[in-house]
Amino acid sequence: MEEFKDLEMSLHGGEPLVMPKKDVERILAKMYELQGRSGIQTNGTLIDEDYIRMFKRYKTNVGISFDGPGELSEFRGPKTFNLDKTVKRLVKEGISTSIIIVISKSNAGTDERLKKLKNYLLELEKLGVTGRLNPCAGAPEYELEEKRLIEVYLDLAKFCLERNLRWSPFTDIVHGLQGKDRVCTFSGCDPFSTPSATVLLGDGSITNCMRTNQEHVLLRHPAKMDIRSEILAETPQEYGGCKNCKYWTACYGGCPSAAINRDWRNRTYLCPLWKALFQFFENVLSFVEYSPILPRACAQDQEGIQNREHGDWTNIGHGDSPHGDWFNHQDS
Amino acid sequence: MKDFVRIIPKQGFEEWPSKLGEMGHLYHLTEYEMVKKGYRAAATYHIDYMRLIEEMEKIKKDGLIFTPLRKSGYYQGFAHFHHPVKPGEPFFWYGCLTKTQKDAEIFKEADRKGDHKIIGKMLGYPDCCVEYFERMFPINYDPIWVDLEGEVEGYPEANQMLRYFGPRITSHLSCSPNCKATKEIGQIWFKIMKELNEKLAQEMYELLAAPIVWNSYHGVVQVETSYFVGLTHTFPYLEKPRIIYWKGRKNKK
Numbered sequence: 191m192e193e194f195k196d197l198e199m200s201l202h203g204g205e206p207l208v209m210p211k212k213d214v215e216r217i218l219a220k221m222y223e224l225q226g227r228s229g230i231q232t233n234g235t236l237i238d239e240d241y242i243r244m245f246k247r248y249k250t251n252v253g254i255s256f257d258g259p260g261e262l263s264e265f266r267g268p269k270t271f272n273l274d275k276t277v278k279r280l281v282k283e284g285i286s287t288s289i290i291i292v293i294s295k296s297n298a299g300t301d302e303r304l305k306k307l308k309n310y311l312l313e314l315e316k317l318g319v320t321g322r323l324n325p326c327a328g329a330p331e332y333e334l335e336e337k338r339l340i341e342v343y344l345d346l347a348k349f350c351l352e353r354n355l356r357w358s359p360f361t362d363i364v365h366g367l368q369g370k371d372r373v374c375t376f377s378g379c380d381p382f383s384t385p386s387a388t389v390l391l392g393d394g395s396i397t398n399c400m401r402t403n404q405e406h407v408l409l410r411h412p413a414k415m416d417i418r419s420e421i422l423a424e425t426p427q428e429y430g431g432c433k434n435c436k437y438w439t440a441c442y443g444g445c446p447s448a449a450i451n452r453d454w455r456n457r458t459y460l461c462p463l464w465k466a467l468f469q470f471f472e473n474v475l476s477f478v479e480y481s482p483i484l485p486r487a488c489a490q491d492q493e494g495i496q497n498r499e500h501g502d503w504t505n506i507g508h509g510d511s512p513h514g515d516w517f518n519h520q521d522s
Numbered sequence: 523m524k525d526f527v528r529i530i531p532k533q534g535f536e537e538w539p540s541k542l543g544e545m546g547h548l549y550h551l552t553e554y555e556m557v558k559k560g561y562r563a564a565a566t567y568h569i570d571y572m573r574l575i576e577e578m579e580k581i582k583k584d585g586l587i588f589t590p591l592r593k594s595g596y597y598q599g600f601a602h603f604h605h606p607v608k609p610g611e612p613f614f615w616y617g618c619l620t621k622t623q624k625d626a627e628i629f630k631e632a633d634r635k636g637d638h639k640i641i642g643k644m645l646g647y648p649d650c651c652v653e654y655f656e657r658m659f660p661i662n663y664d665p666i667w668v669d670l671e672g673e674v675e676g677y678p679e680a681n682q683m684l685r686y687f688g689p690r691i692t693s694h695l696s697c698s699p700n701c702k703a704t705k706e707i708g709q710i711w712f713k714i715m716k717e718l719n720e721k722l723a724q725e726m727y728e729l730l731a732a733p734i735v736w737n738s739y740h741g742v743v744q745v746e747t748s749y750f751v752g753l754t755h756t757f758p759y760l761e762k763p764r765i766i767y768w769k770g771r772k773n774k775k
Contacts, residue, residue: 382530382753395533407533408751417753420523421740429760431740453763455740 191220194388200229200253202389202400207236215244222248231255231290234276235269242283251286253321258310262297265332274310281317289319294326295334298342308349315355322358322373325460327448340466347470363467366440367475367482374399376464378419378442381454382411401447402454418446421455430456436484437468523741525597525605528753529687535749542750545726546688552715553693557619558584561710562646564629565693567619568594571612581619589626590617591633600686600754602663620644647694648703655695664743664756665695666736666766675769676700678730679708683745683768686754689726691715699768731770739763 191199199221207214207230214230221228230245231253245252257263259274280287291297297307314320323346326333334342347360358373365372374386379402387399388410398410422443425431430450432443443449444458458464475482529539557565567588569577581588593613595605607613618629625644632640642652658665666683667674676699679691691711696704715723735746741758744751 382528382751391533393533397533408530409533409536411528411530415526415528417523417526417528417742421742424523425740425760429740453739455742455763 191224191390194390195224197388198229199225200231200251202231205233205236206230207232207241211240211244214241215248218244218248218250227251229253233266233270234273237276237280242279242285245280245285246283249286251288252280253288253290254280255290255292257291257294258297258307262303262307262310264296265292265294265326265329266296274313277314277319278317281319287317287319289314289321291321291323292326293323293334293339293342293346294329294332296332298334298338304342304345308346311349311355311357312353315353320356323360325463336462340463343463343467344470347467351474359464359467360471363440363464364471364475366437367468367471367484368480369439369483375445376441378416379446380411380414380416380418381446382408383414384410385414399447401445418443418454422457427457432457435465437465439484440468440482523755523758525601525755526753527598527600527686529750530752531750532748538750541725542684542688542752544688544722545729548715548719548722548726549688549690549693551718552711554619555714555718556646556711557621558586559714560621561714562644563620563625564644565619566645567617569615569617571614574615585621587620587623587626588615588617589620589630590615591630592616602756618644642694645693646707648697648701648707650701650703651694651697654697662757664738666738667696667699670699671764671766673767673769674699675771677705677708677771678727679712680704681730681734681768681770683734683736683766684730684747684752686743687745687752689729691727691730733770734766734768736766736768737763738765 201214201217201221218228218230227249229251232255234252234254234256237252244250254273254277255266256270256273256277257265260271263270263273277287277289291307296303298304323343325339325343333339346357349355350357350360359375362372362376366376371377374384377386379386379399381402382398384399384402387401389397389400391397391407395407396410397407419442422432423438424433426433427435430453432438432441435441441464443456444460444464446454446458448458448460450456450459472482472484529542531538553565554567556562569588569590571593578588592604592615593607594616595607596612596614597605604616618626618633620626620629628640629644631637632644638656639649639652642649642655647655655665658668662668680696680699680701682690682692682695684690691708692704693711694704712723712727715726729747729749732748735744737744737746738756739759739762741755742753743756744753746752
């Protein structure tokens with residue numbers, strides 16, 4: 191941990207609070223010692239008086255994964271139904287609190303539930319709590335269909351805009367359009383190095399963001415490369431790439447953990463949603479005469495790429511060295 | 523797509539990137555020895571412009587001849603082609619290594635004409651693999667058994683799916699995973715490798731015989747073994763990935 195003391199630290203799981211309390215305290219205390227604060231992302235169901243004392247003592251930023259009161263949290267299960275009280279309590283105790291809300295059928299499947307969710311966002315605004323609104327992924331029975339997902343997010347975008355509620359992804363989408371720093375999702379991820387997230391595992395190994403690293407634990411590659419961006423910039427949209435996309439420099443193909451067919455060499459399957467939101471906020475920025483920064487869509491070396499698409503490689507080197515196929519020519 | 527090679531070890535296998543480098547080195551030593559010991563007439567050879575004198579002295583001492591054919595620019599990682607030399611930038615000499623002047627002249631002339639049959643024969647490649655290469659390279663410059671995908675069994679000697687990262691037993695691209703001629707030639711290469719470094723040679727053989735997933739898509743091939751994932755640039759399959767699930771096979775007749 192000392193090696194990474196200049197990075198923002200947070201204890202993640204699974205669910206980190208299932209660890210023995212003394213272990214949680216040890217880790218939070220170490221973060222506090224190194225940085226004067228600490229962080230945790232939890233489902234919140236195990237937070238009790240001991241943890242509240244701990245969070246205050248170690249100046250812990252507490253991220254709660256909570257989708258809204260009562261039935262809005264069906265996706266996460268009944269144990270989370272009353273977490274709104276926990277959130278209120280944390281705020282009352284002066285603990286820095288944020289929320290990750292997963293948008294699913296539970297809280298946005300019907301207009302009635304969506305209305306309740308919006309009301310809860312207003313309650314959170316009064317508490318000074320914001321966070322992220324993430325689309326549900328990996329649980330098909332709770333995921334919204336694409337059309338509904340776009341409808342819900344556009345509705346939430348309009349709602350947040352009208353009431354000046356600052357939730358991601360909307361703030362990040364605006365930042366993307368303005369060319370400002372934003373969440374890693376829209377920053378061009380290298381799934382094998384993930385500079386935005388360094389993960390320290392229980393055995394001391396260093397790996398990359400676990401969202402992109404779920405099937406087997408790969409150690410972190412020390413250098414960031416732009417391979418994914420290069421692929422997506424060159425690959426036509428009908429084949430899973432982003433070539434000529436107007437929003438390329440605001441999005442860079444989205445998060446590889448949500449790539450089409452779970453293949454990081456494709457853009458995100460959430461592309462239609464992000465495009466709709468980029469369009470919405472582009473219109474807003476244009477209306478207030480703040481022109482979005484959208485450099486020309488990616489279109490590099492069009493002629494050469496077209497040749498490759500048609501499998502025509504005959505004029506780019508064959509005959510030069512048909513047998514010169516090697517890896518490390520200096521060794522011999 | 524820029525040239526690149528990336529090796530990402532799995533948890534607990536941190537030593538593999540350097541081990542793969544050692545395997546690549548062993549392969550190159552074997553390439554040299556195969557000519558020196560007379561198992562083939564020629565090898566392709568690369569000499570950094572700064573090491574020309576030392577290399578030439580070694581080659582002369584070993585009774586071999588290096589004939590430069592062209593200069594090539596440097597690149598990151600693995601190369602499918604020779605790169606143009608930029609003025610003022612480092613380069614290496616590409617040429618042929620032979621035992622006799624006559625062979626050097628034959629190779630040079632075949633190279634000038636682009637006669638793959640003669641070049642392949644001098645490099646000790648099976649005729650079937652030379653024919654396969656001539657047919658496939660113009661349409662796919664990384665021709666790993668282009669008609670195959672899904673589960674594949676074959677000889678470790680024919681497995682070129684890790685060559686981007688170093689490990690390979692033979693120097694040619696085999697026409698089929700079950701090419702018997704490749705297996706026979708590969709047994710000679712493997713014998714020489716074992717003479718140079720038995721433990722490492724055996725380990726490389728086991729690696730090439732073990733399950734591998736070779737997955738090529740959008741210009742990047744991702745190869746997964748039990749110990750690491752390797753990535754490099756390759757022929758850009760556009761519509762869908764071409765995936766080979768290598769089941770391996772050891773010493774089957």
